[in-house]
Amino acid sequence: xxxxxxxxxxxxxxxxxxxxxxxxxxxxxxxxxxxxxxxxxxxxxxxxxxxxxxxxxxxxxxxxxxxxxxxxxxxxxxxxxxxxxxxxxxxxxxxxxxxxxxxxxxxxxxxxxxxxx
Numbered sequence: 001x002x003x004x005x006x007x008x009x010x011x012x013x014x015x016x017x018x019x020x021x022x023x024x025x026x027x028x029x030x031x032x033x034x035x036x037x038x039x040x041x042x043x044x045x046x047x048x049x050x051x052x053x054x055x056x057x058x059x060x061x062x063x064x065x066x067x068x069x070x071x072x073x074x075x076x077x078x079x080x081x082x083x084x085x086x087x088x089x090x091x092x093x094x095x096x097x098x099x100x101x102x103x104x105x106x107x108x109x110x111x112x113x114x115x116x117x
Contacts, residue, residue, distance in 0.1 A: 005033070007051040021050045 008018070015033070019026040022043045031037035039047070048054055087100055 004047070004051060004053070007053065011051060013051065018047065018050065022046050 008014070015029045016026050019029045022029070023046075024043070028037060032039055083099070089098065
């Protein structure tokens with residue numbers, strides 16, 4: 001966000017102007033800058049356009065990927081006390097209550113190669 005703030009100052013653009021350009025209220029912009037809200041893909045593209053961030057190495061377009069499922073974040077604690085099995089931790093500096101999720105099947109390993117034109 002430091003680059004964004006620097007560019008805002010250089011261009012003389014306020015948070016209120018960003019809010020109008022993104023189509024959100026100013027309190028949402030304030031939450032973005034304080035880290036309490038995530039920037040949505042379309043908002044990131046509009047912000048990049050408004051502040052000319054593509055010239056500073058930010059992507060002109062942001063690749064979107066499909067969301068194919070959800071897991072309930074609030075329910076994990078009831079499972080951690082009775083795990084299916086234990087696995088080796090990938091790092092020694094994980095939080096005490098860290099846990100793993102295993103993706104079943106090989107569909108996640110598939111690599112689509114570009115087709116020849």
